[in-house]
Amino acid sequence: xxxxxxQHHDRFGSLFAEHEPALRTFxxxxxxxxxDAAEVTQAVAVMLWQKFAExxxxxxxxxxxxxxxxxxxxxxLRDRGRxxxxxxxxxxxxxxxxxxxxxxxxxxxxxxxxxxxxxLPEARRELVLAAYTKDIRIDQLAARRGQTPMSVYKALHRxxxxxxxxxxxxxxxxxxx
Amino acid sequence: xxxxWHEQIQRHLNGQLGAEEAAAFVEALGRDAELRALYLDYMxxxxxLGAMAETAAAVPGSVATLPAEAExxxxxxxxxLAPVAAGAALVVLGFVFERRGPVPARxxxxxxxxxxxxxISRLPTPAPAPIPAWMSxxxxxxxxxxxxx
Numbered sequence: 664x665x666x667x668x669x670q671h672h673d674r675f676g677s678l679f680a681e682h683e684p685a686l687r688t689f690x691x692x693x694x695x696x697x698x699d700a701a702e703v704t705q706a707v708a709v710m711l712w713q714k715f716a717e718x719x720x721x722x723x724x725x726x727x728x729x730x731x732x733x734x735x736x737x738x739x740l741r742d743r744g745r746x747x748x749x750x751x752x753x754x755x756x757x758x759x760x761x762x763x764x765x766x767x768x769x770x771x772x773x774x775x776x777x778x779x780x781x782x783l784p785e786a787r788r789e790l791v792l793a794a795y796t797k798d799i800r801i802d803q804l805a806a807r808r809g810q811t812p813m814s815v816y817k818a819l820h821r822x823x824x825x826x827x828x829x830x831x832x833x834x835x836x837x838x839x840x
Numbered sequence: 841x842x843x844x845w846h847e848q849i850q851r852h853l854n855g856q857l858g859a860e861e862a863a864a865f866v867e868a869l870g871r872d873a874e875l876r877a878l879y880l881d882y883m884x885x886x887x888x889l890g891a892m893a894e895t896a897a898a899v900p901g902s903v904a905t906l907p908a909e910a911e912x913x914x915x916x917x918x919x920x921l922a923p924v925a926a927g928a929a930l931v932v933l934g935f936v937f938e939r940r941g942p943v944p945a946r947x948x949x950x951x952x953x954x955x956x957x958x959x960i961s962r963l964p965t966p967a968p969a970p971i972p973a974w975m976s977x978x979x980x981x982x983x984x985x986x987x988x989x
Contacts, residue, residue, distance in 0.1 A: 684891060692883035695853055697890070754870050761873075762880055769884040776888050795893035801854075820850050827885055 675715045678724045679708070684773060685766055689729055692762045693736045693755050703739050707732045725766065733759045772830045775837075779829035783822065790815075791822045841878050849882050 687704055694700040710731055718727055736755060743749045750758070780788055793804055794815070805812040848865050851857050857865060869875055
């Protein structure tokens with residue numbers, strides 16, 4: 664690899680790593696099914712790398728990446744237009760605009776979440792992280808814990824709601840003079 | 841925003857909404873900006889928790905393998921019998937002066953590595969340009985050299 668190629672590679676790596684959490688949220692918001700979101704996020708990463716030579720360094724990488732991601736999501740949805748769980752093109756575009764605008768708020772929320780997660784009782788923290796572990800289904804997790812899937816879902820509902828409220832309160836406190 | 845929408849968003853995320861409920865939810869999402877803001881906040885939370893769990897899963901003794909907590913769920917009879925059986929086993933062991941080491945509750949790193957390799961193998965090939973391996977969201981599981989910090 665030449666020096667120029669290495670610099671190109673490093674620059675992309677640095678920008679992608681910086682904006683990857685926001686990109687994940689963006690795609691996840693437009694494709695609620697985690698497996699769909701994971702598939703498209705990976706496709707977006709590949710597309711960004713392939714098109715990076717065309718990227719104007721004076722532009723905002725996040726906006727450019729979101730634009731590519733929106734195109735990939737719409738392409739993905741073309742085949743699934745009649746599924747009531749899937750969003751219309753109009754709704755995808757609205758959510759994409761609002762997710763882009765919410766970027767700074769979401770970044771602050773992610774930072775606050777680390778603190779809020781630490782405040783959770785240990786058993787609840789373990790449960791929520793276990794539920795989000797890759798390739799573990801809720802029914803498997805429930806069986807492992809000797810619980811029904813519904814009781815695990817209910818526990819997760821309460822934990823996520825509590826986390827969101829904690830994040831909100833944290834940000835209000837931080838913004839207070 | 842009332843509890844109903846918190847629940848609907850989470851059920852939508854879990855794929856628990858039936859066709860009619862899903863259509864009603866998507867319709868409400870289209871006309872209610874406040875609901876969309878809450879929905880996006882949940883998506884952000886969801887994505888962030890996924891990233892945190894991925895990091896945690898790379899650590900031996902992953903939370904995914906740890907036992908249950910009392911979270912108001914079911915409490916089957918074997919959960920009560922287990923401590924009794926354990927106590928009885930200890931008494932028996934005490935009599936025969938035999939000790940055995942505890943079974944460590946560790947994550948199956950072999951399975952985690954296999955999962956990561958499978959995910960990486962799904963990357964489309966051949967690509968017009970070389971793709972850095974760390975672009976895979978599972979690269980951290982492999983300790984890939986050169987991944988940006």
